[in-house]
Each structure stands twice: as C-alpha cells, then as structure tokens.
Amino acid sequence: MELKVSGIRKIFASGAGETIFHLELPEMKFQYGSVSYILGHNGSGKSVFLKLLSGELLPTNSTINIVYQDKPYTPNQMNVAIVRQKAEENVCLDLSVEENLILRLPTNTLNERFFPKSLLKQQIIDALDGHKELLKKTKQVCSELSGGQRQVLAFLSATAQKSGLLCLDEFLSSTDHNTSITLRQKAKDYAKEHSACVLIVSHDFDVALEDADEIFIFNNGRLATQIQRNSTQWNKTDLVRLVHLS
Amino acid sequence: MTNQILLIITEGLIFALFAYGVYLSFQWLRFPDLTPDGSFVIGGIAYVKMVAFGMPPLLAVAASFFAGALCGVITGSLNRFIKIPPVISGLMMSIALYSVGWKILGKPNQFLENSQTLVGTVTGEQYNAMLLIYLAVIVGVIIFLLHFFSETIWGLRVRAIAENPVIAKGLTKNESGYYLFLLAISNGIVAISGSLFLQRSFSADINMGVGQTIVGLIGMMIGLMLAASNRKTYLILLLVALGSILYKAAMFATLEFGLPAELFKLISALILVVLFFAMRTSNMNILKGLRWN
Numbered sequence: 001m002e003l004k005v006s007g008i009r010k011i012f013a014s015g016a017g018e019t020i021f022h023l024e025l026p027e028m029k030f031q032y033g034s035v036s037y038i039l040g041h042n043g044s045g046k047s048v049f050l051k052l053l054s055g056e057l058l059p060t061n062s063t064i065n066i067v068y069q070d071k072p073y074t075p076n077q078m079n080v081a082i083v084r085q086k087a088e089e090n091v092c093l094d095l096s097v098e099e100n101l102i103l104r105l106p107t108n109t110l111n112e113r114f115f116p117k118s119l120l121k122q123q124i125i126d127a128l129d130g131h132k133e134l135l136k137k138t139k140q141v142c143s144e145l146s147g148g149q150r151q152v153l154a155f156l157s158a159t160a161q162k163s164g165l166l167c168l169d170e171f172l173s174s175t176d177h178n179t180s181i182t183l184r185q186k187a188k189d190y191a192k193e194h195s196a197c198v199l200i201v202s203h204d205f206d207v208a209l210e211d212a213d214e215i216f217i218f219n220n221g222r223l224a225t226q227i228q229r230n231s232t233q234w235n236k237t238d239l240v241r242l243v244h245l246s
Numbered sequence: 247m248t249n250q251i252l253l254i255i256t257e258g259l260i261f262a263l264f265a266y267g268v269y270l271s272f273q274w275l276r277f278p279d280l281t282p283d284g285s286f287v288i289g290g291i292a293y294v295k296m297v298a299f300g301m302p303p304l305l306a307v308a309a310s311f312f313a314g315a316l317c318g319v320i321t322g323s324l325n326r327f328i329k330i331p332p333v334i335s336g337l338m339m340s341i342a343l344y345s346v347g348w349k350i351l352g353k354p355n356q357f358l359e360n361s362q363t364l365v366g367t368v369t370g371e372q373y374n375a376m377l378l379i380y381l382a383v384i385v386g387v388i389i390f391l392l393h394f395f396s397e398t399i400w401g402l403r404v405r406a407i408a409e410n411p412v413i414a415k416g417l418t419k420n421e422s423g424y425y426l427f428l429l430a431i432s433n434g435i436v437a438i439s440g441s442l443f444l445q446r447s448f449s450a451d452i453n454m455g456v457g458q459t460i461v462g463l464i465g466m467m468i469g470l471m472l473a474a475s476n477r478k479t480y481l482i483l484l485l486v487a488l489g490s491i492l493y494k495a496a497m498f499a500t501l502e503f504g505l506p507a508e509l510f511k512l513i514s515a516l517i518l519v520v521l522f523f524a525m526r527t528s529n530m531n532i533l534k535g536l537r538w539n
Contacts, residue, residue, distance in 0.1 A: 055415050076419055090413065092406040096477070099402050103417055113399040141477065 001069075002029045003165060003197045009062035010048055023048050023221040030197040030214070032164075035188055037208035038201045039243055040218035046201040047085075049218070050167040053199070054082040068164045078165060081158035083151070085170040090154030093143040097134055097153055100142060101127050104157040127160035129186070147174040155183055159190050166190060168200045184211055205239050217242055252374035253446075254498050258491030259381040260442045264458060265465030265486045266388060267436035272466065274396075275428050276408045276537045280336030280459055281321045282436040284343025285314040287455040289437025291347045294450040297362040304364060307384070307441045314437020317343060318429035326422040331539050340455070347452045355451040363445050377445055384442070385487060388435060393480040404428050409535060436462070457511055460518060465490035467521045470532045493517065 008025040023045040030036050038046045051057040052064060055075035066073045066080075081104075084090050091100050101124050102116045112119045128135050134153060142150055151174050158166060168187060172180040188211060191198040202208055208215055217224045225242055227233050233242065264286065271279035292313035296306035317339060324335040348354060360367050365376045395401040404424050407414035414421050444450055468489025473482045500513055525532055 056412070076415070080416075082416065084412070089410070092409045092413070094409050095402065095406060100406075102399065103402055103406055107399060115397070116399050116402070117397060 001032045001195075003032065004029050004067040005053065005064070006067075007059060007062045007064040008049060008052055009059050010045075010052055010057060011060040021045070021048075021221060023052075025049065025223050028216070028223070030199065032195040032197060033192050034213040035191050035198045035200065035211055036214045036216060037212040038199060038216045038218060039203070039205070039208060039239070040224070041220075041243070043220075044218040045221045046218050047169050050082060050169050050199065050201060053165065053167055054080045056082070066165065079161060079163050080165045080167060081161040081163040082167040083154045083158045083169065083171040085173055087147045087150035087154060087174050091142045091150050091157070094141060096139050096141050097128075097145070098124055098138040100153060101157055101160055104160045106162060123160070127156055129156060129159075131156065148176055148179055151175050152179060152183065155186070159186070162194060164194070164196045166196055166198045168198065170201055170203070172202075187211075205236050205243075209234065209236060209239065215239070249371045249374060250498070252371065252378055254495050255491055256374055256378050256381055257446060258494040259378070259385050259487060260439055260446065261458075261461055261465055261494065262385055262487035262490040263388065263439035263442065264436050264462040265469065265490050266392065266483060267432040267434075267439065268459060268462035269466045269469075269483075269486055270392075270428055270432035270435070272463070272533065272536065273470070274405050274408060275425065275432075276535050277325070277332045277425070277429065278336070278536050278538070279318075279321060279429065279432065280333060281317055281339045281343075281429075281433055282336075282459045282462060283455040283457065284340035284347070285317040285433040285436045285455075286440040286443070286458050287347045287450075287452055288317055288343055288350075289314045289440025290444050290450040290454060291351050291440075291452075292437065293441035293444055294356050294358060294362075295350065297358070303362065307364070307438055310437045310441035311434040314440070315430035315434035317437070318431070318433030319426050321433070322422075322426040322429040326425055332537055343455075344452060351450060351452065354453070355449055358444055358448045358450065360448075363448070364442075365445065380445075381442065384438070388438075389480055389483045389487075392483060393478075396479040400424075408537070457514070460514055461490075461493065464493050464514065464517055464521060467518075467525070467532055468492055471521070471525065471528070471530060474530075 004027055006027040008023065010023045011019055012021040014020050038049065040046050048057065052059055053075055064075055066075065066078045068078060098117065102120055105120055105123050105127065107113050107116065124138065131152060133149060137145065142153065145153065151171065155171060172183060175183060184207065187198050187200065190196060213229055215227045217226070233239070264282065267282050271277045289310040292310040293306045296309045297303055301309065321335045321339045324330045324338065325332050364380050365373050368376060403417050406417055407421055407424055418424060443454065447454070466486055466489070469482060469486030472485040472489060476482070496517065497510060497513065
C-alpha cells in the first residue's frame, strides 16, 4: 500500500523568460506508515517539492495528482500538513497557542466551528500530546514563545491535521537536542499510527540513516536516486558519496 | 454641562463605530483601507434616501450597512482581482464614492427633518439622552457580534490568513472570500457610523467623510494602547469606544479654549503624531505587518 505522487513540474524563470530552475520528477511512491528523507544539495529542489505537495506553490503546466488509499487528490483536497524551516512561517504570532491549534484541527459540526474553544478543548489537549510547557501556555500568544517552542507548536499543529501526508522541511533547525529527538520519534509514531507518509527534507545524513525507511536524493531539480533501508548503500559513506556525486 | 457630556459621549460612540471599521481592516485584515472616508458618506446618504422613501429610521440605519458593505467588496475586489495595492484601491474608491454620493443625493447636501431621525421630534437634552440609549444599544450589539465572530473558526481564519499569508493556502481555498467579507463588514459598520452621524448633524453632506479615517485611526490607536497586551476582542472594542470618546472630549476642549473650527483637522493630525510618538516610546507596534501590496 503506497501513496503516489505525480505531475511534479515547476519552472522558475527570470524576468527575461530565461529558465532559472527547473524541477521535474517522475511518479514517486511512498509506503504508508513510512518515513522518507529527501536529501540533496542546496537548490536541488527539495523544499520546492514539499511546497508543491502542500499547495503553497502551483506547478508549471502540470497537475499534481496524489493517490492516497486508491483515491486521487489535488494537494488542496489532500489537506497536506507541512512544517517549514522557519518557525515564524508555521504559526500565527498574534494568535494564541490554542487558537493556532484550532485552525488545524478538523471540525465536524457547525457547532464546533462556532464555538471551537469550548467544544474542541479535549482535542487541543490531545494535540499538545503531553507537552508540558505548551499546555501551560495555551492562552499565550505565539509571539511570546521561543523559536523552539514555536516550532514544536508548528509540528503539533501539523500532526493535529491528521493528514495522510506530513511534510517536514528542515523542521529541527531551531530546536534543542532533546526536543529534536522527541520530535523525530513523534514523526515516526505519527506515520505508524495514522498509516501516513512522512516526508522529511534534511541535510543530516546520520539522522536520515537512523530514522528513514527510504531516502530520496535530489540533484538540480531531478530525482538522482533512491535507497531502501535494506540496500547495501545504506551507510554514511555511500550516502555522502551519492549526494556529492549527484 | 450634562448636555455637553451627552454630546461628547454620543459623538464619541458614533465615531467608535468608525474606529471599529478601521480596527477590522487595519488590525484583523492588515489592509490599510482608506475607503471609510467614502463609505461614511455613502452610509449617510443611504440613510437620507431611505427615510425619504418612508423607511423607518432604524431600518434605514440597517440599509446603510449594506451600502457600505458594497463599497468594501468593491475595494477588496480591486485589490484581490485586479491587484491594485490596498492603499490605492481604498483611495480610488473613496474618491469615486464622492461622485457616487453626489449623484445619488442629486445635490451636495440634504437636510434631515427631526421626524426622520431615530429619536424623533424631541429636542434638547432629552434628544441627546435618547440618542445615547440608541447608540449604546447599537454599539453593544456590534461589540457582541464582533466578539462572537472573532471566537469562531472563521474569525480565527481571517486573522490568521492576514497575518501569515504563507499558511493561508493551508487554511482555506477561498482566501479572497475572507478578505471581501471582512472589508464588507468593516465598511458596513463605518456606513452605520455615517448614518448615525446624521442624527447629530441633521444633514447629509458629500464632504462629511473627508479625513475621517484619521479620526477612526486615532480612536483605534488610543483603544489599543489602553488595551496593552490584553487580547479579548470585546475589551479592545470597549477601549476603542473609550478612545473615541476621549478624542471627542479633547476636540470639545479645544473648542472651549476658543480655538477656531478650521484648526480641527490640524489638531487631529497632531494628536496622531503624539500617538505615534507614544507608541514608539512605549515600544508598542500597533500598526505592524500592514500589507501594502
């Protein structure tokens, strides 16, 4: 059982119409319940790929099709959850912790949309997943949180969406060591618990080898290679070589 | 003295509604909207025309809301669909509404009979007291509705997509719809303010909106500075009303000191400068994150 993504094509052109960057990928498949890492040089198209998947960017002369549980979706229909590298891009700083979470929680009834703070109280506590600091600060505005706390909130908000596709773009850059370990574990748990596909853009080979079920290597807008966990190339030496060769 | 206080409070509450419109567009939507100069006039003109057609005054106030809302929708459409920057969209709209208002009115101004006002034929202190009751109820209802809306999922989304356009696409497929809706609400409330202004001036004048956005901005800024870090919408709106009343009291005091009426706009501008200075020194940034494109 796998999630399929096709139609990834994005061209950035200069004002004179000259192509600056061209991302074009073949159909990609991600196993349900798996964590896939995307590695590659700066400017290889990793973040653009995630932005296309989340609907933040529109493809060039193409239609992105995501097949999940045998049903086709556009990125908007799929409600892809994404955590970006910069913490302040993931949360609304003038809204409280609780309000940021409400924005991402699925609402089922009209009553929940009219009175989310009272009717979604339990879901908010659940979404915070035992994070003591944020539980104490649910009414506090995000501008008063540290960068790390904002990023944790961003991650928890994204997981609260309960999407079948969770995209994490260098999401550990502003978190401390312990928080990073916790969030990495939560990402793996999320994939398993929700039979979801978690895609992580990273530059950390060690973490990728430790956490990933599969690694995709991008080079200059193309998929250079992909490595499975049972491959003989699943080691740092080969991985570094493949990224540098690509 | 009682009558003077009543005058200050009634006029303060009328402009509190104007300030609410400015607060919604500048604070919630981060949209520096200048349409209110025009929608204020259109609200007044809509009221005059409606009561002239025999509509009950309270319904005419409600009708003025829709006239203002339409102005907001047009400004929003100019920005969202033709990509005209917010300030220019609003400026263009307020200028266009000057002509539209004149055309609808058929002349530069029109007087209002006492019988065509909300309060009716009573006069003097009794008129002001009754008008105050009407205004308190209208302001109260609007505070309640705005507070209620701010707590709903749609209210949260409006503020989120305006503050952080990066996440907007993930929250709604209809970002423009939220912009148009809130601009309609803000200009509708400003138009109500215009129709209520007539209860004091007894005349709709096509020039009555000139520079009023600054007055709304002053009321909003005083209110937000008083609110400091408090984020409860109803409290902010109450303090914005207080800010508008304080501003009107200050203007009334300058009149009492014998300053001529032609200096009012200059004094308003100076008050705004003082507020910006106070904002800067107290390290508050009330107007942060406004969208200029």
